[in-house]
Amino acid sequence: MDPLARFSLAVSITGILILLFLANTLSPPLSKISELQNKKLGERITISGNLTTQKNYQTLTILILEKDQNEIEVIASSPLNLTLGKTLLVTGTLEKYQNRLQIRASKIFEY
Numbered sequence: 001m002d003p004l005a006r007f008s009l010a011v012s013i014t015g016i017l018i019l020l021f022l023a024n025t026l027s028p029p030l031s032k033i034s035e036l037q038n039k040k041l042g043e044r045i046t047i048s049g050n051l052t053t054q055k056n057y058q059t060l061t062i063l064i065l066e067k068d069q070n071e072i073e074v075i076a077s078s079p080l081n082l083t084l085g086k087t088l089l090v091t092g093t094l095e096k097y098q099n100r101l102q103i104r105a106s107k108i109f110e111y
Contacts, residue, residue: 027091027107033070036101039094045103046091047072051084051110063105065090073102086110 001009027046031039039045049065049072056079063074065088074090082088092105 033065033067033072036072036094041094041096043094044091044106045094046089047103048087048089051082051086051088054080054082054084056080063088063090063108073097073100074105074108075102076105076108080108082108082110 028044029046031045031047033047033049036045036047047065047067049067051063052066052071053062053064055062058079060078061076061080063076063080063082065072065074074088074092075095087110089107089109089111090103090105091107092103095102095104
């Protein structure tokens with residue numbers, strides 16, 4: 001393989017790796033809970049809200065977040081120990097379960 005082809009291949013692979021890294025680390029823009037019905041199922045979203053309910057089970061945690069009198073259920077794939085009343089920033093995938101919207105969380109930050 002000639003040097004120019006090697007260089008082109010190396011630059012291409014580096015670019016793909018950078019794009020994969022950015023796609024997994026950048027959060028989507030903040031959405032309002034009241035606007036989630038306008039989003040597509042499977043879309044990655046970020047929301048913030050006050051933690052009003054936390055139910056821990058062996059393999060997951062169900063959270064209820066509230067903001068501006070709107071609520072959304074958030075599913076985390078592991079047991080968590082969060083503080084009720086705190087504001088959470090959640091990034092995850094929008095899903096529907098039993099005809100209700102919920103978010104399958106990939107990142108949860110308490111602040």
